[in-house]
Amino acid sequence: xxxxxxxxxxxxxQKGVRLDGRKLDEWRPMTIETGTISTAxxxxxxxxxxxxxxxxxxxxxxxxxxxxxxxxxxxxxxxLRPMSNPRYELGPPSIESIEASRVIDxxxxxxxxxxxKSLCIKKGEQVWMVNVDVCPLNHDGNLIDLGGLAGxxxxxxxxxxxxxxxQADFHVHTKTxxxxxCLPIPVTVVKIGDNFLIDPTFDEMSVADARLTVxxxxxxxxxxxxxxxEQPLSIDDIDKMVTLAxxxxxxxRKYIK
Amino acid sequence: xTAAKEKSALxxxxxxxxxxxxxxAQGMEYLPSQGTYRKDxxxxxxxxxxxxxxxxxxxxxxxxxAYLPKKYDVIIGRVQDILMTGWRIDTNSxxxxxxPLKDATFDYIKKGADLTAFFNIDEYVxxxxxxxxxxxxxxxxxxxxxxxKLQGGRIIKVNAAKVPRLIGKRGSMVxxxxxxxxxxxxxxxxxxxxxxxxxxxxxxxxxxxxxIEEEAHVPGLxxxxxxxxxxxxxxxxxxxxxxxxxxxxxxxxxxxxxxxxxxxxxxxxxxSYRxxxxxxxSxxxxxxxxxxxxxx
Numbered sequence: 288x289x290x291x292x293x294x295x296x297x298x299x300x301q302k303g304v305r306l307d308g309r310k311l312d313e314w315r316p317m318t319i320e321t322g323t324i325s326t327a328x329x330x331x332x333x334x335x336x337x338x339x340x341x342x343x344x345x346x347x348x349x350x351x352x353x354x355x356x357x358x359x360x361x362x363x364x365x366x367l368r369p370m371s372n373p374r375y376e377l378g379p380p381s382i383e384s385i386e387a388s389r390v391i392d393x394x395x396x397x398x399x400x401x402x403x404k405s406l407c408i409k410k411g412e413q414v415w416m417v418n419v420d421v422c423p424l425n426h427d428g429n430l431i432d433l434g435g436l437a438g439x440x441x442x443x444x445x446x447x448x449x450x451x452x453x454q455a456d457f458h459v460h461t462k463t464x465x466x467x468x469c470l471p472i473p474v475t476v477v478k479i480g481d482n483f484l485i486d487p488t489f490d491e492m493s494v495a496d497a498r499l500t501v502x503x504x505x506x507x508x509x510x511x512x513x514x515x516x517e518q519p520l521s522i523d524d525i526d527k528m529v530t531l532a533x534x535x536x537x538x539x540r541k542y543i544k
Numbered sequence: 545x546t547a548a549k550e551k552s553a554l555x556x557x558x559x560x561x562x563x564x565x566x567x568x569a570q571g572m573e574y575l576p577s578q579g580t581y582r583k584d585x586x587x588x589x590x591x592x593x594x595x596x597x598x599x600x601x602x603x604x605x606x607x608x609x610a611y612l613p614k615k616y617d618v619i620i621g622r623v624q625d626i627l628m629t630g631w632r633i634d635t636n637s638x639x640x641x642x643x644p645l646k647d648a649t650f651d652y653i654k655k656g657a658d659l660t661a662f663f664n665i666d667e668y669v670x671x672x673x674x675x676x677x678x679x680x681x682x683x684x685x686x687x688x689x690x691x692x693k694l695q696g697g698r699i700i701k702v703n704a705a706k707v708p709r710l711i712g713k714r715g716s717m718v719x720x721x722x723x724x725x726x727x728x729x730x731x732x733x734x735x736x737x738x739x740x741x742x743x744x745x746x747x748x749x750x751x752x753x754x755x756i757e758e759e760a761h762v763p764g765l766x767x768x769x770x771x772x773x774x775x776x777x778x779x780x781x782x783x784x785x786x787x788x789x790x791x792x793x794x795x796x797x798x799x800x801x802x803x804x805x806x807x808x809x810x811x812x813x814x815x816s817y818r819x820x821x822x823x824x825x826s827x828x829x830x831x832x833x834x835x836x837x838x839x840x
Contacts (some may be wrong), residue, residue, distance in 0.1 A: 289666065295698050299743035306698065308747035 293479075293494035300482045307336070307488065312531060314486045319437075319542055321444045328460065329445025331437040336488070337427035339371075342419060342437035344445040346465075348408065348455045349416040359406020359414040363392035365421040365434060372426035372489065388421060390473060390513045391435045394502030395419075398471035398510035401442070405466060413453060417442070417465065428489040431500050431513075435473035440543055443467055469504040472539055473511075474532035476501070478520065483528055485535050499525065501532035505540070509533070558597040561607070561761070562589040568602050579604030594761050607761065611637040611704035611734040613682045617673045620694070620732030621684065623663045631663050633671065633684055636701065636734040641682035643671060648686050668694040668738065670730060697728065697740030700750060702757055704735035709760040710753060715786025717756065717766060724773040724781050725749045748776060 299306060315336035324330035327343035351358060365388040367375045406415040421434035442465055449459040477487040477495040484491060497516035503509050552571025556562060568580060569587045576582045579591045580602050593604035613635055621633035621641060630644040645653055649662055663669060670691050671684040702710060711718055711731055722729050725748050727741025739746050752773060759765060766783060774781050
């Protein structure tokens with residue numbers, strides 16, 4: 288069916304229509320809630336069309352890495368559960384989930400949005416460890432973008448727990464948040480035939496020839512990229528995709544308060 | 545008992561949406577049927593759905609349900625696997641079906657032929673269920689009018705409980721969507737829908753289908769959909785029934801006349817009709833000692 292589906296999607300794209308009636312550069316209607324998980328230090332819940340993703344940020348006290356004794360740590364993980372889409376199976380993390388978490392991680396890390404040095408409590412002994420967990424509840428494509436957007440919103444909302452005798456008291460939160468110096472937003476542009484689309488659905492993802500995820504910050508500066516899919520991209524293609532991604536990221540900034 | 549009878553009261557209205565555990569009626573006056581049960585003096589709902597009051601009988605029509613294979617249903621299935629002598633078909637239900645070689649095609653299939661040439665994995669077929677065993681082993685056939693492999697187009701899934709409303713009275717709803725949008729449309733009883741046509745019209749048809757799904761329990765659906773489609777397309781639409789050969793009624797004709805005129809089937813069933821029997825002994829009483837094991 289994948290071939291038949293691909294042909295069908297391509298036929299529709301020739302006429303400038305996507306299977307759900309959107310234009311090529313149209314984002315699905317999106318709602319964002321914050322603070323949905325009370326046990327997390329920060330959380331965001333995005334619904335975008337059929338896609339439904341929750342991101343929680345957990346901040347705990349831990350020992351720093353020996354080679355970087357004065358910086359805190361950031362870790363992003365994504366979990367693709369069978370509940371979110373029947374195509375996923377239980378078991379060790381799939382390549383797709385590792386890719387999603389690493390691309391989101393790279394965007395936040397390379398943009399230097401979080402000053403890791405500021406997360407140090409006592410050099411060589413105690414630092415704040417920031418964990419970002421991306422969990423799609425209903426997976427209908429575009430996990431990297433929506434996970435990344437929800438991640439940055441959750442990080443912005445996050446408040447450090449109170450420090451009591453060198454231990455975090457998760458019942459009491461301080462007013463200190465993580466000071467984000469910029470807001471990196473990943474946008475995936477998918478190439479199907481000769482067409483470039485944003486915010487692909489699961490079906491569109493599965494028939495895509497190639498995709499390029501571009502993370503950019505407010506002033507349009509790029510901080511990370513990731514190419515996927517089997518087909519190659521020409522320089523011209525990449526130019527178009529990056530321009531589209533940066534333009535889209537600018538539009539998405541209005542969702543971050 | 546007479547005291548209980550006096551207190552009998554219906555606590556909900558006809559066509560209310562009820563939820564499991566909701567008390568529908570008090571007293572012995574009312575009778576439970578599909579989707580409801582009696583506990584002590586009360587009748588409770590078993591499933592989320594629309595409550596139907598038929599005289600004294602209470603039943604619910606579920607708002608959402610999985611498809612369960614039924615004989616003579618025409619469904620759209622996905623080829624799941626290729627077997628030694630046929631194909632395994634995913635029926636969008638807990639039970640997969642088998643399409644045996646002899647029911648798959650009128651062509652002669654040579655011994656050892658490549659079965660993927662007929663139906664390959666992940667292709668969709670319109671097929672008819674011709675047997676469901678008590679163990680829910682399902683057999684489907686491709687021999688019959690309109691049964692074929694689906695080429696091109698796209699598949700969407702709808703709630704199986706809403707399929708009758710989507711098809712409409714004698715296929716009128718399907719015919720309406722087809723004539724309004726000019727696309728090809730096949731609705732499987734299992735909630736799988738195949739569409740093929742102009743992309744924009746496909747989107748409109750899907751929008752219509754989702755609207756039907758959402759509003760299936762509100763009366764006057766056909767009229768509302770007609771107006772909605774006329775507004776969307778700017779075309780004048782006439783409600784028409786489906787021609788006999790395309791019909792969704794694939795049951796063989798009954799000898800004692802058409803089914804429509806037959807006895808109503810949705811009345812109370814004997815197995816859920818427990819009311820008055822409580823009053824007295826219902827069978828021969830076993831007053832004597834029960835017989836023990838046979839003597840050696």
